[in-house]
Amino acid sequence: MNILFTLCGRAGSKGVRGKNARDFRGAPLVWYSMAGIQLYIERYKQPEDSIEIVLNTDSEDLIKLVKRVSSMDVAVLRRAENLAGDCIPKVAVILDCLVRAEEHNGKRYDMVVDLDITSPLRTVEDIAHTIDRKKQRADVDVVYSVAPARRNPYFNMVKEENGFFCKAIPANFTTRQEAPVFYDMNASIYAYSPLALKEKEQATFFNSHCDAVLMPDTGILDIDSEEDYELMQVIAGYLFENKQEYKSISNYIQKWK
Incomplete structure (x- = not known):
């Protein structure tokens, strides 16, 4: 199987300035995703598998951080200006990775796996589970990771309407x-069908023909604010100290420092 791993991060960020190139508990944030990929290759790659990794970015700082890990072969795809705006769907960037990687490497991929740089609290088992699920579900366009929701729109989520607050979805539960x-x-984590990336409407990509894998709700946060950035480091400290599956990612990064 030909698998393309993608790491995508732009230079601009309104919520957290330069978040993709920041440190996270003393190591570059992007290294956590890179360590997950490397551990997947070492533990789960089959002899018949072909795996490539690309970084899609317009951030010179992010490129330098990735290139510091000389033991990993990560191809840099400099992001076009028309894909660097606030309103560009990430699916468009993943498609750009796919098309350019196929042209450069002269091959077709069976799966595209994106690891979000700003969601570092995952394990290599989470990655493997997502990839295996997509292998089993050729009928779906993407398999993505989810966590149990703490709120429910039928029960304890509300919206403001005509000057009053009411349940998000009217119900009698x-x-x-x-x-x-x-x-x-x-x-x-997202494991995409290359054909769907090329043919499916981007704006509504996740509205149909999807499947999901469950992750613990400790991984529900991604870094969209300074508060997220600080809180996730506290959670990460606990996980790296007490959970071996998370500790293996943290330990792997130490050899890159």
Whole structure:
């Protein structure tokens, strides 16, 4: 199987300035995704597999951080200006990675796996689980990671309407357990069908023909604010100290410092 791993991060960020090139617990944030990929290659890559990694960015700082890990072969795809705006769907950037990687490497890929740089709290088992699920589900366009939702629009989520607050979805459920189960997309791992990337409408890509894998809700946060950045480092400290599956990522990064 030909697998393309993508790392995507632009220079600009309104919520957290320069977040993709920041440190996270003393190491570059992007290294956590890179360590996950490298551990996947070492533990799960089959002899018949071909795996390439690309970085799509307009950030010189991010490029330098990735290139510091000389033991990993990561091809840099400099992001075009028309793909660097605030309103560009990430699916468009992933498609750009796919098309350019196929042209450069002269091959077709069976799967594109994106690891979000700003969601570092994942394990190599989470990555492997997502990839295996996509292998099993040729009928879906993408398999992405989710976490159990702490709130439910039928029960304890509300909206403002005509000067009043009311349930997001009108319902008569009296306990959360009665309501339909919801999950949060935790913006961590995505395993795409290359054909779907090329043919499916980008604006509504996640509205149909998707599947998901469950991750613990400790990984629900991604870095969209300074508060997220600080809180996630506290959570990471606990996970790296007490959970071996997370510690293996942290330990792997130490050899790159």
